[in-house]
Each structure stands twice: as C-alpha cells, then as structure tokens.
Amino acid sequence: MAALLQQIAVCVQKGKLSRQTPFPADMQGLPGVQELVQQALDENLPVPQIIADGLIAGMDAVGVLFKANAIFIPEVMIAAKAMHGGLTLLKPYLEANPASSRGTVIIASVQGDLHDIGKNILGMFIRGSGWQVIDLGVNVSAGKLCTAVTENNPKAVCLSALLTTTMMQMVPMIEQVKAVNPNVKMLIGGAPVSYSFAQQAGADFYSPDPQEAVVYLNSL
Amino acid sequence: MRRTYTIHEGCIDAAGLQLADSVIRTEYSDSSLSAFINSDYTQVKSHIETIIKPRYGYVRVPAEQVQILDGKVVCGTQLFLTEKIISSALANTEELILFLVTIGSEAEALAHNYMAEADYLRGYLTDILASAYTEAAAQWLEEHLVSEEKNRGNTCTLRFSPGYCGWNVAEQEKLFSFFPKGFCGVRLAESALMIPLKSISGILGTGPAVIRKDYACNVCESVHCLRYKQ
Numbered sequence: 001m002a003a004l005l006q007q008i009a010v011c012v013q014k015g016k017l018s019r020q021t022p023f024p025a026d027m028q029g030l031p032g033v034q035e036l037v038q039q040a041l042d043e044n045l046p047v048p049q050i051i052a053d054g055l056i057a058g059m060d061a062v063g064v065l066f067k068a069n070a071i072f073i074p075e076v077m078i079a080a081k082a083m084h085g086g087l088t089l090l091k092p093y094l095e096a097n098p099a100s101s102r103g104t105v106i107i108a109s110v111q112g113d114l115h116d117i118g119k120n121i122l123g124m125f126i127r128g129s130g131w132q133v134i135d136l137g138v139n140v141s142a143g144k145l146c147t148a149v150t151e152n153n154p155k156a157v158c159l160s161a162l163l164t165t166t167m168m169q170m171v172p173m174i175e176q177v178k179a180v181n182p183n184v185k186m187l188i189g190g191a192p193v194s195y196s197f198a199q200q201a202g203a204d205f206y207s208p209d210p211q212e213a214v215v216y217l218n219s220l
Numbered sequence: 221m222r223r224t225y226t227i228h229e230g231c232i233d234a235a236g237l238q239l240a241d242s243v244i245r246t247e248y249s250d251s252s253l254s255a256f257i258n259s260d261y262t263q264v265k266s267h268i269e270t271i272i273k274p275r276y277g278y279v280r281v282p283a284e285q286v287q288i289l290d291g292k293v294v295c296g297t298q299l300f301l302t303e304k305i306i307s308s309a310l311a312n313t314e315e316l317i318l319f320l321v322t323i324g325s326e327a328e329a330l331a332h333n334y335m336a337e338a339d340y341l342r343g344y345l346t347d348i349l350a351s352a353y354t355e356a357a358a359q360w361l362e363e364h365l366v367s368e369e370k371n372r373g374n375t376c377t378l379r380f381s382p383g384y385c386g387w388n389v390a391e392q393e394k395l396f397s398f399f400p401k402g403f404c405g406v407r408l409a410e411s412a413l414m415i416p417l418k419s420i421s422g423i424l425g426t427g428p429a430v431i432r433k434d435y436a437c438n439v440c441e442s443v444h445c446l447r448y449k450q
Contacts (some may be wrong), residue, residue, distance in 0.1 A: 023256040074257045077340035084338045112411025117347050120335055163383065165390050166411045 001045055005053040008036045008086065011064075012058025015078030017085045033086040047093045051130060055086045059128030067211045073121065080124035083097045087127070087165060094132075101132040104154040105217060108140035110173060115168035117189060122158060125210035129218060142169075142176045149180050155220055156185040156204075158213060164192045178202070187213055227404065228276040228364070257341065264345045272350070273324035273355045275404040278365070283314035283427070288356030293423075297396045300423070309377050309433055313425025317365060318380070318398050322406050322419035323350060350418045356421040365424065375430040380424035382412070383403045385435070395421055 009035045010016075014024050018032040024121070031039070033055075040050045062079045065071045078202070081201050105126050109119050127133045136148055147158065157177055161167040162201065174186045185204040188197075198206030207213035285443060288311060291304045295316050302310075310316075327350035334343035337422035358379065366376045383389035392412040401407075406419045 006396055008314070023254065025255075073344060074341055075254075078256075078342050080340050084340075112409060112413060114409075114413060114415065114417055116335075117331075117344065120340075120343075123275075123339065163389050163411060163413060 008054030009058035314427035
C-alpha cells in the first residue's frame with residue numbers, strides 16, 4: 001500500500017498524469033496518477049490516505065522544491081494538472097465526504113482587479129495541500145465575499161491584488177469579512193502588497209509566495 | 221482642443237520578442253527547458269502569434285503646453301505627479317508623446333480557456349507570453365517614434381508608464397483624458413486597470429536637447445518590475 005501511494009506522490013511531483021504522458025523520459029509507458037489512483041481505489045485503499053499520502057505528499061514535495069528554486073512555475077503547473085487528474089477521480093468521494101478535507105479556503109482577486117494568474121497558482125498550492133478551495137474569481141466585491149463567507153464558513157480567505165490602486169480594496173474587504181465572521185483568517189498577497197501594508201490593513205498574514213501561505217494555513 | 225491621433229496596427233518588434241524567451245528561460249539556470257515544456261512553449265508561442273491584434277496610438281502635446289518640474293510634469297491642462305525619476309529623465313523635453321499599445325483580448329481569453337480546462341502549463345505560458353508580446357509591441361512603438369523624431373532632429377527619452385518608476389498607477393486617468401473614448405480598443409476601469417489587460421500606456425519626451433538616459437533601476441524599489449535590477 002505504502003509503495004503505491006509513494007508512486008502516486010512521485011507521479012504528481014513529476015507531472016506524470018497518465019500512462020500516455022510523455023515525460024519524464026525515464027517513466028515513459030509507466031502508469032501515471034490516473035492509473036495509480038484508480039488502482040488504489042480498486043484495492044479499496046482509504047480515500048483520505050490516497051489524498052494525504054499520495055496526492056498531497058506529491059504536491060508538498062513540489063512546494064519544497066519550488067521554494068528552494070529547484071523547480072519553477074512551469075513544473076508546478078504540470079504537477080498541478082497531475083494532481084487535478086487524481087482529484088477528479090476522487091471527486092465523487094470528496095463530494096460525499098466534505099469533512100475529509102482540511103477545511104475550506106476562499107480565494108479571490110479584489111474588486112477592480114482582473115488579474116488571476118497569481119491567485120490561480122495560489123489556489124493550486126492550497127488545493128494540493130488538502131484544502132477545499134472556493135475560487136470566487138476576479139473583481140470580487142466585499143459584498144460577494146461576505147456572502148460567500150457566510151454560506152461556506154471558511155477557515156481562511158486569501159485576497160490577491162496586482163495594483164496599488166486595487167490593493168486598497170483589501171482594507172474594507174478585511175474589515176467587512178471580520179465583521180461577518182471574526183474567526184476567519186485573512187491572508188493577502190500580490191505584487192504591491194507588503195508585510196507592513198498587511199499589518200495596516202488588519203490582515204492576519206501576508207504571504208510573499210504560495211508556499212508560505214500553505215504553511216500558514218496548515219498551521220491553523 | 222483639437223489633437224491629431226496616430227494609429228498603427230500589427231507590428232511587433234523582433235528584438236523585443238527576445239524578452240518573451242528571457243521571461244521564461246531566465247528561471248532555468250542551465251538555459252534548457254525540459255523537452256515537454258519547450259514543446260508547449262513553442263506551440264503556445266506560434267498560436268499567440270496568430271491571434272494577437274497589436275494596435276498602437278499616440279498623440280503629441282506641443283512644447284508650449286509642456287513644462288517639466290521637480291517630480292511633476294505639466295501636460296496640457298493636466299499635472300502628472302510622476303515623481304523625480306521620471307521628471308529628471310524628461311529634462312529638456314519640449315514635446316510630450318502620450319501613447320497606448322495593446323495586443324487585444326484574444327490571448328487573455330485563450331489563457332483563461334486553458335486554465336478552465338486544467339491545462340495550467342499552457343494557461344501560464346499563454347499569460348506570460350502575452351505579457352511579453354505586449355512589451356514587444358510597446359518596444360516597436362518606441363523605436364518607431366525614436367526613428368521618426370530622429371528625422372526631425374530630435375532625441376527621445378525612454379518611455380514611462382503609470383505604475384512604474386514611482387509614478388502612481390492612479391494617474392492613468394489623467395493620461396487617458398488625452399485619448400478619445402475607446403482609443404485603440406482600450407478602456408480604463410475605475411481601478412486604473414486597462415482593459416484588455418495586455419495593454420501599455422505611457423509618455424515619452426522629445427526635443428533637440430534631450431539626453432536619452434537609461435532607466436534608473438538602481439534607485440528603484442519596484443521589485444516586481446520587468447526591468448528591476450536588470
């Protein structure tokens with residue numbers, strides 16, 4: 001069992017989605033995440049374990065390598081796709097057992113900001129760490145965010161902005177979410193955001209990169 | 221006031237495109253992308269070239285309406301609060317050229333589609349390549365203007381955009397007040413964001429006594445700028 005889960009983790013890390021995935025060269029023709037997750041299901045391995053010791057373990061390794069500059073965003077994207085392939089197979093179970101995730105995190109680009117690549121990358125890391133991610137998209141108003149917080153009771157909200165103008169939207173958004181639910185942790189990030197701005201804005205955490213956000217979330 | 225607007229379409233600066241390569245390749249210390257990433261990169265690049273629609277427009281503000289001050293630039297009825305890096309680079313400017321460049325929204329839509337289909341690598345590559353093509357388009361316009369001005373006996377400064385070199389991005393609104401509505405197919409959102417996203421606006425100065433200085437990146441703290449500490 002452990003060997004199979006480890007294989008899944010390695011395939012996620014290498015971005016080996018399926019047998020047809022042509023890379024890495026030394027794994028050509030070998031089963032990928034999809035086949036191995038299906039095998040794990042066929043062998044009745046507990047789904048939480050497939051997720052924790054297979055998929056999440058693989059993405060955790062990706063996060064460590066990324067943080068160490070040993071791999072870069074393209075490799076993270078490939079790994080995320082492999083992870084997504086595995087999660088898709090497990091979706092029916094996850095929908096039936098929402099408690100199997102670490103909890104819910106809402107992510108959004110703030111009102112006035114249409115940039116989403118940074119937010120999407122963050123979402124991949126968080127999802128890869130076993131959280132259920134609700135992506136509200138771009139140009140998200142405080143009202144829409146508060147409604148989502150009320151409906152989904154997340155453990156945390158991550159806000160992203162790419163401009164100094166839109167960054168200022170974070171201040172009222174944090175205030176309003178805290179008014180709705182003071183227990184929700186507010187994380188902020190994006191090119192113009194800094195530690196000192198996060199303090200002024202009343203955020204719980206400033207994350208300069210996705211991996212630090214994941215480490216913080218996992219500590220909650 | 222009646223102004224003359226100039227519009228060009230479809231040009232990209234070939235040298236500027238090297239930036240597209242550098243954007244992704246600089247991350248790889250051995251200068252080699254994995255075969256798979258390289259293959260996707262090449263395919264995405266070819267695809268983007270067939271769908272982008274570069275458009276360029278600019279307007280000249282004559283010398284009598286331009287005044288370069290310490291950290292500020294008087295431009296017609298507007299006062300640009302550019303900060304010192306830009307105002308000193310614009311020293312001796314007589315005429316200001318206000319420009320707008322876009323590659324359209326097609327590449328943006330393509331990146332969204334890839335992401336929605338969980339093809340994250342292609343989504344990411346499309347986004348960064350689209351940014352690089354936008355920069356290459358702006359580079360083409362700058363070189364076009366440099367050449368045009370040279371024929372008039374003038375030297376151009378480098379180009380400067382709101383959001384860079386200390387110039388607050390909120391000043392986009394003042395800049396856009398010089399352009400007709402929907403100029404080059406670009407509009408400005410309330411947050412000063414240009415739509416399509418893959419657009420660049422800015423100014424450059426021109427005049428016979430202008431000295432073209434390099435960007436003052438050594439004194440700038442914009443760590444996310446493409447040219448930071450380049």
